[in-house]
Amino acid sequence: MPLQVYNSYSRKKEVFESITPGHVGMYVCGPTVSGESHLGHARPYVTFDIVYRFLTYKGYKVRYVRNITDAGHFEEEGREAEDKVSKKALLEKLEPMELVQKYTNLYHWAMRRFNNIDPTIEPTATGHIVEQINMIQKIIADGYAYVVNGSVYFDVKKYAATHDYGKLSGRVIDELLETTRELEGQEEKRDRADFALWKSAAPEHIMRWTSPWGEGFPGWHIECSAMATKYLGAEFDIHGGGMDLQFPHHESEIAQSTICNHKAPVRYWMHNNMITINGKKMGKSYNNVIKLTELFSGDHPLLTQAFHPMTIRFFILQSHYRSTLDFSSEALTASEKAFKRLWDAYETLKQLNFAGNTSSGEGFDAELDAKINTWLNEFEEFVDDDFSTPKVLANMFEMAPIINSLKDGLLPSTAIAAATLQLMKDKFKVFLEDIFGLQAISGADNEALKGVMQLLIDIRKEAKTKKDFATSDKIRNQLAELGILLKDEKGGEMSWSIE
RNA sequence: GGUCCUUUGGCCGAGUGGCUAGGCACAGCUCUGCAAAAGCUUCUACAGCGGUUCGAAUCCGCUAGGGACCUCCA
Numbered sequence A: 001m002p003l004q005v006y007n008s009y010s011r012k013k014e015v016f017e018s019i020t021p022g023h024v025g026m027y028v029c030g031p032t033v034s035g036e037s038h039l040g041h042a043r044p045y046v047t048f049d050i051v052y053r054f055l056t057y058k059g060y061k062v063r064y065v066r067n068i069t070d071a072g073h074f075e076e077e078g079r080e081a082e083d084k085v086s087k088k089a090l091l092e093k094l095e096p097m098e099l100v101q102k103y104t105n106l107y108h109w110a111m112r113r114f115n116n117i118d119p120t121i122e123p124t125a126t127g128h129i130v131e132q133i134n135m136i137q138k139i140i141a142d143g144y145a146y147v148v149n150g151s152v153y154f155d156v157k158k159y160a161a162t163h164d165y166g167k168l169s170g171r172v173i174d175e176l177l178e179t180t181r182e183l184e185g186q187e188e189k190r191d192r193a194d195f196a197l198w199k200s201a202a203p204e205h206i207m208r209w210t211s212p213w214g215e216g217f218p219g220w221h222i223e224c225s226a227m228a229t230k231y232l233g234a235e236f237d238i239h240g241g242g243m244d245l246q247f248p249h250h251e252s253e254i255a256q257s258t259i260c261n262h263k264a265p266v267r268y269w270m271h272n273n274m275i276t277i278n279g280k281k282m283g284k285s286y287n288n289v290i291k292l293t294e295l296f297s298g299d300h301p302l303l304t305q306a307f308h309p310m311t312i313r314f315f316i317l318q319s320h321y322r323s324t325l326d327f328s329s330e331a332l333t334a335s336e337k338a339f340k341r342l343w344d345a346y347e348t349l350k351q352l353n354f355a356g357n358t359s360s361g362e363g364f365d366a367e368l369d370a371k372i373n374t375w376l377n378e379f380e381e382f383v384d385d386d387f388s389t390p391k392v393l394a395n396m397f398e399m400a401p402i403i404n405s406l407k408d409g410l411l412p413s414t415a416i417a418a419a420t421l422q423l424m425k426d427k428f429k430v431f432l433e434d435i436f437g438l439q440a441i442s443g444a445d446n447e448a449l450k451g452v453m454q455l456l457i458d459i460r461k462e463a464k465t466k467k468d469f470a471t472s473d474k475i476r477n478q479l480a481e482l483g484i485l486l487k488d489e490k491g492g493e494m495s496w497s498i499e
Numbered sequence B: 001g002g003u004c005c006u007u008u009g010g011c012c013g014a015g016u017g018g019c020u021a022g023g024c025a026c027a028g029c030u031c032u033g034c035a036a037a038a039g040c041u042u043c044u045a046c047a048g049c050g051g052u053u054c055g056a057a058u059c060c061g062c063u064a065g066g067g068a069c070c071u072c073c074a
Helices: A040-057 A078-087 A096-112 A125-142 A156-162 A172-179 A222-232 A243-261 A291-295 A311-315 A328-353 A366-384 A389-408 A418-435 A446-465 A469-481
Strands: A004-007 A012-015 A023-028 A061-066 A145-149 A153-155 A197-202 A207-210 A214-218 A234-242 A267-270 A273-279 A325-327 A484-489 A494-498
Touching: A004 A078, A004 A267, A023 A040, A023 A222, A040 A234, A040 A267, A040 A311, A061 A156, A061 A222, A078 A145, A096 A125, A096 A291, A125 A153, A125 A197, A125 A214, A125 A222, A125 A243, A153 A273, A156 A243, A172 A328, A207 A366, A214 A469, A222 A234, A222 A243, A243 A267, A243 A366, A243 A494, A311 A328, A311 A389, A325 A328, A328 A389, A328 A418, A366 A389, A366 A418, A389 A418, A446 A484, A446 A494, A469 A484
Parallel strands: A023 A061, A023 A234, A234 A267, A273 A325
Antiparallel strands: A004 A012, A145 A153, A153 A197, A197 A214, A207 A214, A484 A494
């Protein structure tokens, strides 16, 4: 069954065919690194990580480009206003690249904890100023942009006369032209619908580059067009991002790239839906974000506990990427338990071994065996169907009781064929680990381990008090074999560390 | 105001017109020294009203609620 993806541009599912056989070019809008990533940001990166992993599984060589937006109107809360006064020494002032570095590092840390595979290219906007300027010049040369006071604007009205501006986001151009909203700097534009390709920088603006039009900085949309064109070509396969980027960001990207490269840039537009909290979109402007660091530490009034990145990944996979996903501590707790049960069953499955089983032997359950094969074969079918990860998980949960029953002998070990068991092991591994990118929750930062260690310490203390050195030594020696060092301290206290 | 989307059992969440998705919680039972884990069983919902159809959670209309975008936003 071929892969089908929902194309936001056509508003329907389409069979996926790459432009270059065997290769896929995919661009995903990355973070603006002027602040800390929150739960809402996690969704696209997990979603498109699955897309990347699945395409790779399908045999494609994927060039996955995900940008870092590190240029623009940058400020850090509480610092910007002060810096505008600008009488401080250099080292006291906000250094934009310092800010960008800090949040880029934090973002990368979070991505690794989610077990997201790094994109093959992660370009920065500031590293592609030249490409952006070149692109703007081409657009001006073609007559679709104009310069005013050192800024450059895209002429949407002219573009719309011959192109379908608004198709991706379902806008009607006439309505856009009539928008009554009053915004700063709008008077320079010929038309309200026009958008900036390059902005002249006011004296206090902290990020600025020299351009043919004076000192300034690039408009928000041009970076993606420039970098996607550079690394993926004038036309590429998949462009992903959050639904909230459809307009104006992606709409503008289409317009710029189309004028510059003389063809529509993207074959398949994919948009993930929002994560909501109490039914409302999680977003900075709504003041309802939960940062990833808060989620991992549990340090937030709405959280009853800390949540492991794998729990969050699993939580995201339990819903379809085009549906909103409502966050609550309760929902995450449910996901945590569910994930643990599923993963335990998977670990159990790996230990099972019924090598001699045949489909004609004593105790063989043909119906069960067939059902399992059906469930397993549906894995790929479901992901093929626009990445229906929740259905795959549902099938896995159908098999969890079977796995556990086989282990406990509640089902005869001869009930399923050896080949079926092997297929189960293979499919679970491929889908759970390789495609879904899930992994075991473990490590020394685990509260459970700390509890276990305290328990052992208590037992050892008691044993020592009773001069039961056989027991106390056993505990210490066996832990040492596991790489855990137990240390006696003055006053009878004990501490431990992992070597 | 404009455009579009959405409304599923206590909660989360799949659902291509026809057979109980799944998870979590709850309850009962089995197992167990106790517990946990595990297993089994129970809980059959589709906002309301009307229509199309042999048959609708699924299609159409109206009403009500919620949301997204139109400005930075994943």
